[in-house]
Amino acid sequence: MAKVCIICSQEVKQGHAVADDAVIRSIRRAKRYLRIAKNNELVVCENDLEAHRKKRQAYERNLAVYMVVAGIVLVLLVFLPVFTTGFSAYAVLVGLLFAAILVFMPVLTSHTPALEAGAAKAASATVPSKPSKMQKLDKIERNVGNAFHRIRKRWKKAAGKKAMKKPNPGKKKK
Numbered sequence: 001m002a003k004v005c006i007i008c009s010q011e012v013k014q015g016h017a018v019a020d021d022a023v024i025r026s027i028r029r030a031k032r033y034l035r036i037a038k039n040n041e042l043v044v045c046e047n048d049l050e051a052h053r054k055k056r057q058a059y060e061r062n063l064a065v066y067m068v069v070a071g072i073v074l075v076l077l078v079f080l081p082v083f084t085t086g087f088s089a090y091a092v093l094v095g096l097l098f099a100a101i102l103v104f105m106p107v108l109t110s111h112t113p114a115l116e117a118g119a120a121k122a123a124s125a126t127v128p129s130k131p132s133k134m135q136k137l138d139k140i141e142r143n144v145g146n147a148f149h150r151i152r153k154r155w156k157k158a159a160g161k162k163a164m165k166k167p168n169p170g171k172k173k174k
Protein backbone atom coordinates (compact mmCIF):
# COMPACT_ATOMS: atom_id res chain seq x y z
CA MET A 1 0.00 0.00 0.00
CA ALA A 2 1.44 3.32 -1.00
CA LYS A 3 1.41 6.12 1.52
CA VAL A 4 -0.06 9.32 0.18
CA CYS A 5 0.01 12.65 1.97
CA ILE A 6 -3.46 14.20 2.19
CA ILE A 7 -2.08 17.74 2.07
CA CYS A 8 0.41 17.70 -0.81
CA SER A 9 -1.01 14.56 -2.50
CA GLN A 10 2.51 13.22 -2.94
CA GLU A 11 3.47 9.65 -2.38
CA VAL A 12 5.75 9.59 0.64
CA LYS A 13 7.83 6.95 2.35
CA GLN A 14 6.96 8.08 5.84
CA GLY A 15 4.12 10.00 7.34
CA HIS A 16 1.78 10.31 10.26
CA ALA A 17 -1.22 8.04 9.88
CA VAL A 18 -4.60 9.64 9.39
CA ALA A 19 -7.52 8.34 11.43
CA ASP A 20 -10.28 6.73 9.39
CA ASP A 21 -13.43 8.69 9.96
CA ALA A 22 -16.94 8.29 8.62
CA VAL A 23 -16.22 10.48 5.60
CA ILE A 24 -13.11 8.52 4.58
CA ARG A 25 -14.90 5.23 5.10
CA SER A 26 -17.81 6.37 2.93
CA ILE A 27 -15.49 7.58 0.17
CA ARG A 28 -13.60 4.26 0.29
CA ARG A 29 -16.83 2.30 0.10
CA ALA A 30 -18.05 4.38 -2.82
CA LYS A 31 -14.71 3.98 -4.63
CA ARG A 32 -14.71 0.23 -4.06
CA TYR A 33 -18.23 0.09 -5.39
CA LEU A 34 -17.16 2.03 -8.48
CA ARG A 35 -13.99 -0.08 -8.68
CA ILE A 36 -11.73 2.97 -8.64
CA ALA A 37 -10.33 2.37 -5.17
CA LYS A 38 -6.56 2.84 -5.01
CA ASN A 39 -6.39 1.66 -1.41
CA ASN A 40 -3.68 4.13 -0.56
CA GLU A 41 -2.75 4.62 3.04
CA LEU A 42 -3.54 8.22 3.92
CA VAL A 43 -0.86 10.04 5.88
CA VAL A 44 0.41 13.54 6.58
CA CYS A 45 4.05 13.99 5.62
CA GLU A 46 6.50 15.61 8.01
CA ASN A 47 6.57 18.90 6.07
CA ASP A 48 2.82 19.31 6.08
CA LEU A 49 2.12 18.72 9.77
CA GLU A 50 1.64 22.41 10.49
CA ALA A 51 -0.48 22.93 7.36
CA HIS A 52 -2.60 19.95 8.34
CA ARG A 53 -3.09 21.25 11.88
CA LYS A 54 -4.34 24.56 10.53
CA LYS A 55 -6.62 22.92 7.97
CA ARG A 56 -8.03 20.58 10.57
CA GLN A 57 -8.73 23.48 12.94
CA ALA A 58 -10.48 25.44 10.20
CA TYR A 59 -12.54 22.39 9.28
CA GLU A 60 -13.60 21.75 12.86
CA ARG A 61 -14.61 25.37 13.25
CA ASN A 62 -16.52 25.29 9.96
CA LEU A 63 -18.32 22.12 10.86
CA ALA A 64 -19.31 23.46 14.27
CA VAL A 65 -20.71 26.67 12.77
CA TYR A 66 -22.69 24.82 10.09
CA MET A 67 -24.02 22.36 12.65
CA VAL A 68 -25.32 25.18 14.82
CA VAL A 69 -26.97 26.83 11.80
CA ALA A 70 -28.46 23.47 10.76
CA GLY A 71 -29.81 23.01 14.26
CA ILE A 72 -31.44 26.43 14.22
CA VAL A 73 -32.97 25.79 10.80
CA LEU A 74 -34.32 22.45 11.94
CA VAL A 75 -35.81 23.85 15.14
CA LEU A 76 -37.40 26.72 13.22
CA LEU A 77 -38.94 24.46 10.60
CA VAL A 78 -40.27 22.05 13.23
CA PHE A 79 -41.65 24.61 15.66
CA LEU A 80 -42.76 27.55 13.54
CA PRO A 81 -45.59 25.59 11.87
CA VAL A 82 -46.65 24.24 15.26
CA PHE A 83 -47.30 27.79 16.45
CA THR A 84 -48.89 28.98 13.21
CA THR A 85 -50.67 26.44 11.03
CA GLY A 86 -50.08 23.33 13.13
CA PHE A 87 -47.52 20.54 13.01
CA SER A 88 -46.27 19.90 9.50
CA ALA A 89 -44.46 16.69 8.58
CA TYR A 90 -43.56 18.36 5.32
CA ALA A 91 -41.78 21.21 7.13
CA VAL A 92 -39.89 18.67 9.29
CA LEU A 93 -38.77 16.83 6.16
CA VAL A 94 -37.64 20.02 4.48
CA GLY A 95 -35.88 21.00 7.71
CA LEU A 96 -34.05 17.67 7.90
CA LEU A 97 -33.01 17.89 4.27
CA PHE A 98 -31.84 21.46 4.66
CA ALA A 99 -29.93 20.63 7.85
CA ALA A 100 -28.27 17.65 6.16
CA ILE A 101 -27.20 19.83 3.23
CA LEU A 102 -25.84 22.45 5.61
CA VAL A 103 -23.76 19.92 7.55
CA PHE A 104 -22.58 18.41 4.28
CA MET A 105 -21.24 21.71 2.97
CA PRO A 106 -18.08 21.93 5.11
CA VAL A 107 -17.52 18.19 4.67
CA LEU A 108 -17.55 18.64 0.90
CA THR A 109 -15.44 21.78 0.82
CA SER A 110 -12.89 21.37 3.60
CA HIS A 111 -12.99 17.89 5.07
CA THR A 112 -9.70 17.22 6.85
CA PRO A 113 -9.42 14.01 8.84
CA ALA A 114 -7.64 14.00 12.18
CA LEU A 115 -4.35 12.24 12.72
CA GLU A 116 -4.49 8.94 14.52
CA ALA A 117 -4.15 9.42 18.26
CA GLY A 118 -0.73 7.78 18.48
CA ALA A 119 0.46 9.53 15.33
CA ALA A 120 -0.61 12.91 16.65
CA LYS A 121 1.33 12.36 19.82
CA ALA A 122 4.42 11.31 17.91
CA ALA A 123 3.94 14.29 15.63
CA SER A 124 3.82 16.78 18.45
CA ALA A 125 6.86 15.13 19.98
CA THR A 126 8.92 15.43 16.81
CA VAL A 127 7.91 18.97 15.92
CA PRO A 128 9.80 21.37 18.14
CA SER A 129 7.11 23.86 18.98
CA LYS A 130 7.57 27.27 20.47
CA PRO A 131 6.14 27.39 23.95
CA SER A 132 2.67 28.81 23.77
CA LYS A 133 1.45 31.70 25.88
CA MET A 134 -0.38 29.26 28.13
CA GLN A 135 2.76 27.21 28.65
CA LYS A 136 4.70 30.35 29.48
CA LEU A 137 2.03 31.39 31.96
CA ASP A 138 2.11 27.92 33.45
CA LYS A 139 5.84 28.19 33.94
CA ILE A 140 5.55 31.61 35.57
CA GLU A 141 2.83 30.31 37.84
CA ARG A 142 4.95 27.32 38.79
CA ASN A 143 7.94 29.51 39.53
CA VAL A 144 5.88 31.89 41.63
CA GLY A 145 4.36 28.91 43.40
CA ASN A 146 7.79 27.46 44.14
CA ALA A 147 9.01 30.80 45.46
CA PHE A 148 6.01 31.05 47.75
CA HIS A 149 6.58 27.52 48.93
CA ARG A 150 10.22 28.30 49.76
CA ILE A 151 9.30 31.52 51.58
CA ARG A 152 6.61 29.74 53.57
CA LYS A 153 9.00 26.97 54.52
CA ARG A 154 11.62 29.47 55.67
CA TRP A 155 9.01 31.47 57.54
CA LYS A 156 7.70 28.34 59.27
CA LYS A 157 11.22 27.39 60.26
CA ALA A 158 11.82 30.88 61.64
CA ALA A 159 8.48 30.85 63.41
CA GLY A 160 9.30 27.45 64.90
CA LYS A 161 12.63 28.73 66.21
CA LYS A 162 10.97 31.79 67.65
CA ALA A 163 8.38 29.65 69.40
CA MET A 164 11.11 27.48 70.88
CA LYS A 165 13.03 30.50 72.12
CA LYS A 166 9.94 32.13 73.55
CA PRO A 167 9.31 30.79 77.03
CA ASN A 168 5.84 29.40 77.48
CA PRO A 169 3.83 32.06 79.31
CA GLY A 170 1.77 29.43 81.10
CA LYS A 171 4.79 27.89 82.81
CA LYS A 172 6.37 31.22 83.58
CA LYS A 173 7.14 31.66 87.25
CA LYS A 174 5.72 34.67 88.89
Ligand SMILES: [Zn+2]
Binding pocket: 005, 006, 007, 008, 009, 010, 044, 045, 046, 047, 048
Ligand atom coordinates in the same frame (compact mmCIF):
# COMPACT_ATOMS: atom_id res chain seq x y z
ZN1 LIG B 1 2.70 16.36 2.31
